[in-house]
Amino acid sequence: MDYIEKVLERLKEMARKLIEALLGPEAEPEPELIPIPVNERSRRR
Secondary structure, three states, X not given: OHHHHHHHHXXXXXXXXXXXXXXXXXXXXXXXXXXXOOOHHHHHO
């Protein structure tokens, strides 16, 4: 069973590398924006 898991893991790794080669690297998620508090009263004047 351990041999089968190693083979499957190797196949997954090869498939990932093939997809990266064809489509480019996997897109990284955009960093979460930090909300900046804004004083609404001073902007309206």
